[in-house]
Amino acid sequence: xxxxxxxxxxxxxxxxxxxxxxxxxxPIEIQWWHALTGANNDVVVKLSNDxxxxxxxxxxxxSYKGSYPxxxxxxxxxxxxxxxxxxxxxxxxxxxxMMGARGAIKPVFDxxxxxxxxxxxxxxxxxxAGYYSTSKGEMLSMPFxxxxxxxxxxxxxxxxxxxxxxxxxxxxxxxxDYAKKLKAAGYATCGVSNAWGTWLLLEQFSAWxxxxxxxxxxxxxxxxxxxxxxxxxxxxxxxxxxxxxKDKTYDYSGRTNNGEGRFTSGECPIFMTxxxxxxxxxxxxxxxxxxxxxxxxxxxxxxxxxxIIGGASLWVMGGKKADEYKGVAKFFTFLSDTDRQAWLxxxxxxxxxxxxxxxxxxxxxxxxxxPGRDVPVIQMAGKPPTxxxxxxxxxxxxxxxxxxxxxxxxxxxxxxxxxxxxxxxxARGNAALxxxxxxxxx
Amino acid sequence: xxxRAIYSHKLLPYLLLVPQMVxxxxxxxxxxxxxxxxxxxxxxxFGLHSEFVxxxxxxxxxxxxxxxxxxxxxAIFSVAVAGLSLALALLFAVMADGQIRGANAYKTLMIWPYxxxxxxxxxxxxFMFQPSLGILAQIIRDxxxxxxxxxxxxxHAMLLVIMASTWKQISYNFLxxxxxxxxxxxxxxxxxxxxxxxxxxxFWTIIFPLLSPTAFFLxxxxxxxxxxxxxxxxxxxxxxxxxxxTSTLVYKVYNDGRAGSNLGGSAAQSVILMIIVxxxxxxxxxxxxRKVHY
Numbered sequence: 001x002x003x004x005x006x007x008x009x010x011x012x013x014x015x016x017x018x019x020x021x022x023x024x025x026x027p028i029e030i031q032w033w034h035a036l037t038g039a040n041n042d043v044v045v046k047l048s049n050d051x052x053x054x055x056x057x058x059x060x061x062x063s064y065k066g067s068y069p070x071x072x073x074x075x076x077x078x079x080x081x082x083x084x085x086x087x088x089x090x091x092x093x094x095x096x097x098m099m100g101a102r103g104a105i106k107p108v109f110d111x112x113x114x115x116x117x118x119x120x121x122x123x124x125x126x127x128x129a130g131y132y133s134t135s136k137g138e139m140l141s142m143p144f145x146x147x148x149x150x151x152x153x154x155x156x157x158x159x160x161x162x163x164x165x166x167x168x169x170x171x172x173x174x175x176x177d178y179a180k181k182l183k184a185a186g187y188a189t190c191g192v193s194n195a196w197g198t199w200l201l202l203e204q205f206s207a208w209x210x211x212x213x214x215x216x217x218x219x220x221x222x223x224x225x226x227x228x229x230x231x232x233x234x235x236x237x238x239x240x241x242x243x244x245x246k247d248k249t250y251d252y253s254g255r256t257n258n259g260e261g262r263f264t265s266g267e268c269p270i271f272m273t274x275x276x277x278x279x280x281x282x283x284x285x286x287x288x289x290x291x292x293x294x295x296x297x298x299x300x301x302x303x304x305x306x307x308i309i310g311g312a313s314l315w316v317m318g319g320k321k322a323d324e325y326k327g328v329a330k331f332f333t334f335l336s337d338t339d340r341q342a343w344l345x346x347x348x349x350x351x352x353x354x355x356x357x358x359x360x361x362x363x364x365x366x367x368x369x370x371p372g373r374d375v376p377v378i379q380m381a382g383k384p385p386t387x388x389x390x391x392x393x394x395x396x397x398x399x400x401x402x403x404x405x406x407x408x409x410x411x412x413x414x415x416x417x418x419x420x421x422x423x424x425x426x427a428r429g430n431a432a433l434x435x436x437x438x439x440x441x442x
Numbered sequence: 443x444x445x446r447a448i449y450s451h452k453l454l455p456y457l458l459l460v461p462q463m464v465x466x467x468x469x470x471x472x473x474x475x476x477x478x479x480x481x482x483x484x485x486x487x488f489g490l491h492s493e494f495v496x497x498x499x500x501x502x503x504x505x506x507x508x509x510x511x512x513x514x515x516x517a518i519f520s521v522a523v524a525g526l527s528l529a530l531a532l533l534f535a536v537m538a539d540g541q542i543r544g545a546n547a548y549k550t551l552m553i554w555p556y557x558x559x560x561x562x563x564x565x566x567x568x569f570m571f572q573p574s575l576g577i578l579a580q581i582i583r584d585x586x587x588x589x590x591x592x593x594x595x596x597x598h599a600m601l602l603v604i605m606a607s608t609w610k611q612i613s614y615n616f617l618x619x620x621x622x623x624x625x626x627x628x629x630x631x632x633x634x635x636x637x638x639x640x641x642x643x644x645f646w647t648i649i650f651p652l653l654s655p656t657a658f659f660l661x662x663x664x665x666x667x668x669x670x671x672x673x674x675x676x677x678x679x680x681x682x683x684x685x686x687x688t689s690t691l692v693y694k695v696y697n698d699g700r701a702g703s704n705l706g707g708s709a710a711q712s713v714i715l716m717i718i719v720x721x722x723x724x725x726x727x728x729x730x731x732r733k734v735h736y
């Protein structure tokens with residue numbers, strides 16, 4: 001008898017809990033995996049909190065998953081284990097890999113259409129949206145934090161070396177000249193340097209000089225693309241830098257952005273890296289700093305062209321429920337809001353992703369009061385992009401960048417000539433491209 | 443008559459073995475068989491398409507000059523780390539075993555590094571030796587005039603990962619050597635001392651041979667350590683660079699598989715690595731063990 005009563009009360013208890021749950025309507029959780037740290041992580045958390053506070057139906061849960069490659073790999077591994085997040089932040093380098101996996105992702109234009117959210121792909125800046133769209137103009141992922149590479153310089157150091165702090169060097173020969181003077185003025189261990197070795201010295205350098213990184217419009221027009229980063233102009237830059245590396249007028253700072261601290265600490269007075277570095281510089285640099293466009297070789301025809309974007313976009317993973325996709329679509333609409341985009345741009349140094357946001361920030365007079373903040377926009381959109389500067393879409397690019405880094409390091413260490421290093425970078429990269437082509441085109 | 447406990451149960455020994463076998467099957471045989479299967483496939487990162495390609499992955503790996511380079515790197519790295527960590531641990535253990543003030547404090551401190559995760563150890567050492575921020579890097583540069591730069595100089599990078607990996611493993615070796623030393627009967631050593639044998643001679647003729655089972659066990663464990671567990675240290679400190687100066691076999695397995703999404707190639711490498719470690723262990727048991735006195 002006792003056991004029966006217990007069973008009944010237990011059943012009643014369960015029923016009670018179930019009905020209580022139905023009444024409270026727990027919000028539908030949307031998992032968002034990202035790779036942003038420091039000031040940019042605060043932005044992610046604020047965006048999620050603001051969205052969650054704005055409605056009660058959905059709850060966006062952001063989780064930091066490590067570096068860009070770590071986050072992407074975590075997403076891939078989770079997909080294989082049927083445990084993928086709804087939204088995965090993938091850096092621009094992983095774009096081709098994500099596009100090649102049509103069964104694993106749900107294109108953003110589909111998500112928006114099925115959820116009935118208002119969505120106009122033309123509202124987005126073409127230089128940004130184009131990177132993440134098919135040749136038919138279908139947007140596959142949602143641009144989020146788009147940056148481009150620019151040149152940062154230490155105005156106090158310029159004054160110390162008797163250089164005009166309001167006249168940053170424009171060309172590579174000028175940069176070398178400035179770096180030598182800065183070195184002589186006490187910046188002995190580093191006159192000029194850069195983060196993201198291959199992104200700056202090979203990818204951005206190519207686009208900025210209107211040179212192909214690879215055939216087929218840098219891979220945008222097909223997976224059967226071949227690398228072209230061993231042209232005489234590429235060899236010329238590497239030869240110049242290798243010569244300056246000997247006495248540290250130029251000093252290599254590694255493969256990632258670990259070396260960015262060399263600028264904020266005041267060690268390197270000229271430093272090239274992402275425009276997304278802004279929040280960090282503002283918080284940590286104890287000197288007056290400036291921003292300028294990337295240097296170019298003035299005798300190269302067509303230079304400067306335009307730089308390409310970096311940063312990351314948000315991919316929606318496949319195999320989720322329809323009402324979850326609805327929440328994702330609502331969140332994307334929330335992100336694209338003009339005021340929110342304008343705030344994001346002013347706060348973080350990333351590019352505005354919608355035209356309206358850019359116009360709004362411009363109309364507010366923000367660029368007049370904050371000189372230099374429009375450098376990334378001007379650099380990106382100054383000239384209509386060519387096939388060489390529209391973007392970059394190479395499979396296995398994460399690994400190919402490692403190969404390129406290895407070859408650049410061999411050249412800087414003096415174990416290979418610049419020409420041999422770049423030839424090897426092309427040969428090894430092409431082998432990886434062919435491997436990728438085989439796995440996606442079947 | 444000899445006294446013996448006899449268990450008539452035929453099943454009991456097997457039952458007692460079950461928990462251990464489950465652990466080995468779940469954590470070793472199952473993943474190993476998966477790796478073996480994967481090494482015959484050509485697959486995209488997401489596992490959406492896959493094709494059975496027989497030995498193509500192995501062919502690809504063995505034809506790759508970078509793979510052979512990482513063999514050389516691994517050989518240098520493993521000999522240096524295993525050799526140094528065994529020799530230094532033995533030295534410290536012999537010293538800590540003597541009659542010294544505060545022996546317990548030393549012993550405790552010596553064991554601490556073992557509790558540090560490899561990735562954390564890597565970051566710690568990186569902080570000290572980072573060319574522009576590291577305190578020790580500045581001393582090396584200013585006092586000794588060496589242009590210390592593990593970001594570009596392969597030898598410097600190799601020294602750095604060897605130091606960190608050795609530091610991390612000394613604790614473990616120290617612990618076993620100390621236990622081994624303490625189990626050697628004092629009377630044997632005292633008898634030798636009375637016979638007039640010097641400390642050095644006592645060490646090489648009595649202590650070292652009696653320690654040989656411990657040393658042999660540690661050799662096997664250390665070889666496995668350098669082949670597999672040093673991955674975290676290399677990843678955090680150098681990422682296999684500069685160029686490919688610190689890209690060991692296990693690091694390459696990770697880099698090709700995770701960063702490169704080339705699962706087949708990576709699996710083929712791990713199968714090769716597995717064969718190498720099994721072969722090395724077999725050799726150790728066949729030839730080195732003969733010199734061991736139990």
